[in-house]
Amino acid sequence: MTETNNSQEIIICRDVHKWFDQFHVLKGISLTVQKGEVIVIFGPSGSGKSTFIRCLNRLEEHQKGQIIVDGIELGNDIRNVEMIRQEVGMVFQQFNLFPHLTVIQNITLAPSWVKRVPKEPSRELAMQLLRRVGIPEQADKYPAQLSGGQQQRVAIARALAMQPRIMLFDEPTSALDPEMIKEVLDVMIELARSGMTIVAVTHEMGFARAVANRMIFFDKGEIVEQGTPHQIFNEPQNDRTKLFLSQILRH
Amino acid sequence: MAVIDAVEMKPPRLTVGPLAWLRKNLFSTWYNVVLTLLAAWLLYLFLKPAIEWATTEARWGVIEANLTLFMVGQYPRDQIGRVWLSIFILAALIGLSWGVWKNAARGFALIALGAGVAFILIALFFGWDVWVEWLIAVVSLLGFYGMGLYLPRGRLVAAIGWFVYFPFLFFLIAGNPYIATLPPVPSNLWGGLLLTLLLTIVGNFGALPLGILLALGRRSKLPVIRYFSIGFIELIRGVPLITILYMAAVLLPYFLPIDIRPDQVVRAMIGFIIFEAAYQAENVRGGLQAVDRGQYEAAHALGLNGAQTTVLIILPQALRAVVPALFNSFISLFKDTSLVAIIGLFEIVRIARSILAQSDWLGTHREVFLFAFVIYWAFNLAFTYGSRRVEEALGVGKR
Numbered sequence: 001m002t003e004t005n006n007s008q009e010i011i012i013c014r015d016v017h018k019w020f021d022q023f024h025v026l027k028g029i030s031l032t033v034q035k036g037e038v039i040v041i042f043g044p045s046g047s048g049k050s051t052f053i054r055c056l057n058r059l060e061e062h063q064k065g066q067i068i069v070d071g072i073e074l075g076n077d078i079r080n081v082e083m084i085r086q087e088v089g090m091v092f093q094q095f096n097l098f099p100h101l102t103v104i105q106n107i108t109l110a111p112s113w114v115k116r117v118p119k120e121p122s123r124e125l126a127m128q129l130l131r132r133v134g135i136p137e138q139a140d141k142y143p144a145q146l147s148g149g150q151q152q153r154v155a156i157a158r159a160l161a162m163q164p165r166i167m168l169f170d171e172p173t174s175a176l177d178p179e180m181i182k183e184v185l186d187v188m189i190e191l192a193r194s195g196m197t198i199v200a201v202t203h204e205m206g207f208a209r210a211v212a213n214r215m216i217f218f219d220k221g222e223i224v225e226q227g228t229p230h231q232i233f234n235e236p237q238n239d240r241t242k243l244f245l246s247q248i249l250r251h
Numbered sequence: 252m253a254v255i256d257a258v259e260m261k262p263p264r265l266t267v268g269p270l271a272w273l274r275k276n277l278f279s280t281w282y283n284v285v286l287t288l289l290a291a292w293l294l295y296l297f298l299k300p301a302i303e304w305a306t307t308e309a310r311w312g313v314i315e316a317n318l319t320l321f322m323v324g325q326y327p328r329d330q331i332g333r334v335w336l337s338i339f340i341l342a343a344l345i346g347l348s349w350g351v352w353k354n355a356a357r358g359f360a361l362i363a364l365g366a367g368v369a370f371i372l373i374a375l376f377f378g379w380d381v382w383v384e385w386l387i388a389v390v391s392l393l394g395f396y397g398m399g400l401y402l403p404r405g406r407l408v409a410a411i412g413w414f415v416y417f418p419f420l421f422f423l424i425a426g427n428p429y430i431a432t433l434p435p436v437p438s439n440l441w442g443g444l445l446l447t448l449l450l451t452i453v454g455n456f457g458a459l460p461l462g463i464l465l466a467l468g469r470r471s472k473l474p475v476i477r478y479f480s481i482g483f484i485e486l487i488r489g490v491p492l493i494t495i496l497y498m499a500a501v502l503l504p505y506f507l508p509i510d511i512r513p514d515q516v517v518r519a520m521i522g523f524i525i526f527e528a529a530y531q532a533e534n535v536r537g538g539l540q541a542v543d544r545g546q547y548e549a550a551h552a553l554g555l556n557g558a559q560t561t562v563l564i565i566l567p568q569a570l571r572a573v574v575p576a577l578f579n580s581f582i583s584l585f586k587d588t589s590l591v592a593i594i595g596l597f598e599i600v601r602i603a604r605s606i607l608a609q610s611d612w613l614g615t616h617r618e619v620f621l622f623a624f625v626i627y628w629a630f631n632l633a634f635t636y637g638s639r640r641v642e643e644a645l646g647v648g649k650r
Contacts, residue, residue, distance in 0.1 A: 059548050086554040096549035100567045109563065110553035155549075162553060 010035045010070055010166060010197055011056065017064035018051060025051050026062065027221040035165075038198045040208040040229075043218030044244060049201045052218070053168050056199065057081075057088045070165060086114060089159030093171040095151045097143040097158070103130070104139040107158045115162070122161070129157035133187050149180030153187055160191075167191065169200035203248055209233070217241045304617075313615040314622050315377070317606045321622070324442015324597045330426075333433070334445060335384050337420050339391050342367065344412050346392035350399015351406045358640025362633045364392055417456055424449065438516035442597035444626060446516070450588040450598070454523030455581050461524065462531025463570075467561065469536060480532070487529035493590055496522045500594040519591045527584050534576040538569030571645055578638035582631055599623050 011033035018026040025048045033039055041049045054060040055067060058074050058081045067074045069084050098106050107126040111117040117125070130136040133153040135146075143151050152172055159167060169188065173181045185207050192198055192211035200207070208215055209229050216226040217238070225238045236242045277287045314321070323334055342363065349360035367389040374382035399405050424445070426435040441449065468480030487495065499522030504512060513521070542565050550560040570577070592601035603619045606612060612619075 057552055059552060082554055082556060085552060088552075090549075090552040092545060092549065092552075094543075094545050096543075096545035098546065098549070098564055098568075100571065110555060113559050113563065114554045158553070 008035045009033070011199070012068040013056075013065065014067075015065040016052070016055065016062045016067060018048075018055065018060065018062045025221050026055070028065070029221075029223060031216070031223065033166075033197065033199060036195050036197055037213045038192045038211050039200070039214050039216060040212040041199065041201045041216045041218055042203055042205075042208070042244075042248075043224075047218040048221040049218040050170055053170055053199055053201050056166075056168055057085050057090055059090075086162055087164055088166045088168060089162060089164035090168045091152070091155050091159055091170065091172045093174050095143070095148070095155045095175070097151055097155055099143050102140050102142055103135075103146070103154050106143065106154060107161045110158070111161050126157070126161060129160050130154075132160075132190075133157045134183070147180060148176045149183045152176065152180075152184045156184075156187055156191070166197045166199065169198065169202060171201050171203075173202065173204055205233075205249065217244065219244070309618050310612070310615050311618060313606065313612040313618050316612070317602075317609075317619075320606065321443050321599065321602055321626075323445045324602055325440040326442065326445060327436060327440065330434070330436060333423050333426075335387075337423050338384075338388055340416065340419075342388040342392040343395040344409070344416055346395035346397075347399040347402075347405070347409045347412060349392075350396045351402065351409045352644075355641050355644035357644075359637035360392070360396070362637055364389065366633070367392065417452060421449070421453065438514045439596075441516060443599055443602045446591075446596060447585070447588045447598045449516075450520060450523060450591065451581070451585045453520045454527050454584050454588075457520070457524035458527035458531050458584075459577070461528035463535050463566070465528060465532035466535035466539060469532065470539060484529045484532050487526055488533070492522075492526050492587055493593060495526045496590060496594055498522070499525075515594065515596060519594065519596060523584060523588070527580065530580050530583075531577065534573045534580060535569060537576065538571075538573035539565065541572045542568050574638075574642050574645060578634070578641075581638075582634060585630065585634070586627060599626060 009032050011031070013029055013031045016026055016029040017024070027048075029052055041053065043049050051060055055062045055074075056069060062074075070087050072080050072084055074081060074084060098109070101109065104123065104126050107129060108117075108119075108122040111122040111125065112119070127136055127139065130139055133156055135150050135153055138146055138150060138154070143154065146154065156172075172188070173184055176184065181204070185204055188198070188200070188207060189211050202208070212229050214226055215229055215232040217224045217232070217240075219240050225232070225236065225241045232241070233245070236245060278284050319328070319331075323331060326334065345356070345360050345363045348356040367385050370385040371382045371389065374380070374385060399409065402408060423433070424436065424441065425438065426433040428435050465480045465484055468476045469484065471477045471480070496519060499518045500515060503518050503521065507513070546564055546568065547560060550564045555563065588598055589600045591598055592604075597605065600623060603623045606619050607616060
């Protein structure tokens with residue numbers, strides 16, 4: 001079960017398949033992510049990119065193949081899953097903040113209950129994270145009182161509070177108004193530069209250009225093409241990649 | 252066309268004053284005038300004899316003579332201090348809750364305060380001695396309100412206070428053979444408003460936790476738990492309350508060990524709890540379904556386990572979403588307690604009928620039932636008002 005962990009390979013996927021009923025969403029995804037790498041996954045909607053990233057912390061179950069995160073294989077053993085989830089932070093398109101808790105309570109909840117961090121240190125850590133994402137003054141408000149961009153930054157702080165080794169971003173800016181996208185991307189860029197391993201599903205090509213080590217193009221449940229941002233933007237090999245890029249970069 | 256700078260204008264003046272209101276709402280068109288006059292005439296037709304009866308013919312003495320009976324039934328008159336004590340503690344708890352929860356509890360607190368003051372004035376007006384007791388209750392409410400404002404960890408204290416209060420209340424009313432100052436009072440002597448409220452309180456507070464468990468059980472992944480919950484809920488919801496009360500009264504003793512013979516009131520309470528739990532379970536289930544799937548995902552992604560997710564994330568949101576439905580069920584149960592008259596308990600309606608059998612007060616049906624009507628109505632009105640305020644206060648942080 002536990003493989004050698006001295007390597008730099010923090011996520012290993014081998015021939016991952018998934019079906020929704022009869023629909024074959026993921027058709028044999030193989031991918032290795034190095035520690036500290038920043039990966040951007042993009043592709044048309046319905047291509048399985050969100051499903052894939054949700055498999056990495058088992059919000060979705062894969063039905064065939066192998067996913068090994070930080071040396072632990074994801075399977076039906078719920079303890080493994082809970083262990084992995086503590087190592088992997090996730091940020092959602094719809095933020096999914098807990099509306100009945102204040103910002104600071106949102107952030108301290110998981111450290112207090114899962115890691116049993118005492119009250120004061122967890123509060124201190126939360127304030128430190130809120131300063132990092134630039135909104136310490138919102139600590140005692142409820143999520144509904146914040147703008148979308150602020151909510152998403154709280155969601156990032158909430159995920160970081162578990163001190164994860166990997167961060168997953170599932171279209172973090174898709175639900176935001178244009179003027180708020182930048183404030184979230186700035187936080188993500190700072191995070192990427194700090195050495196965090198990041199797997200992000202996003203169409204923010206500016207973000208990809210700035211910090212991605214590798215870009216992966218998904219279409220119809222497969223990895224069609226991957227390469228550095230330079231390769232993908234300047235000399236894409238596959239016609240489907242070219243077509244998709246021309247569509248999203250046109251304006 | 253010339254460009255004109257946007258000018259800030261005041262909102263148009265609203266027409267105010269009673270005359271303007273009358274014109275706008277009652278006499279705006281010719282057919283509104285006709286309808287208004289017609290309605291006024293009908294009101295006059297119906298109200299005139301009612302008011303004439305109430306002021307001249309009605310024998311309100313029946314209420315004053317039987318007020319204690321209405322309130323506590325046959326509860327021994329020398330033990331009524333125990334009922335007062337439970338009212339004082341209740342007033343203290345309401346005051347404390349007002350102090351520590353502020354807005355959420357203010358509605359109920361103001362009602363209790365208003366009622367207390369009203370009772371003092373009524374008692375003074377009729378020259379009854381009980382104004383002293385009501386004064387103590389009001390002072391206790393206000394005193395604990397002040398204390399609640401400054402008490403450290405006040406919310407915890409208040410929550411524990413409420414949690415302990417209801418078992419204690421039962422203990423206080425029922426008494427205990429081993430405590431000299433609290434001789435046991437058999438439950439067939441409990442009656443009137445006291446019994447009605449006891450049944451309501453025990454029924455509701457017993458049913459809510461059970462209902463939550465059933466609602467969660469209904470969504471369990473374990474088939475045994477799921478089918479048991481579904482079976483229980485659908486069985487209970489499929490039969491009338493009155494049959495459940497009969498079952499509790501008649502059949503329950505057969506299911507229990509031979510040396511456990513719960514008395515009639517306890518059996519009725521069990522019947523109410525079982526009945527109400529099935530309905531509360533369905534209320535809570537509605538709330539659970541209203542919680543977004545993203546909430547589960549966010550909780551799981553943070554590493555919370557199933558129980559933590561349910562208790563910390565899902566239930567608070569689900570319950571908040573169905574507070575109006577929960578309160579609605581509370582009110583239903585309060586009114587449904589009148590059914591225990593059929594299994595021989597002397598709650599308000601049965602007390603009313605027993606009063607009518609007194610030879611002094613033959614023929615006072617209207618007075619007596621009107622009074623029972625007013626008791627139910629006043630309580631429900633107060634409860635509705637208080638629960639509205641709670642709902643508003645809980646709206647904080649809602650999406």
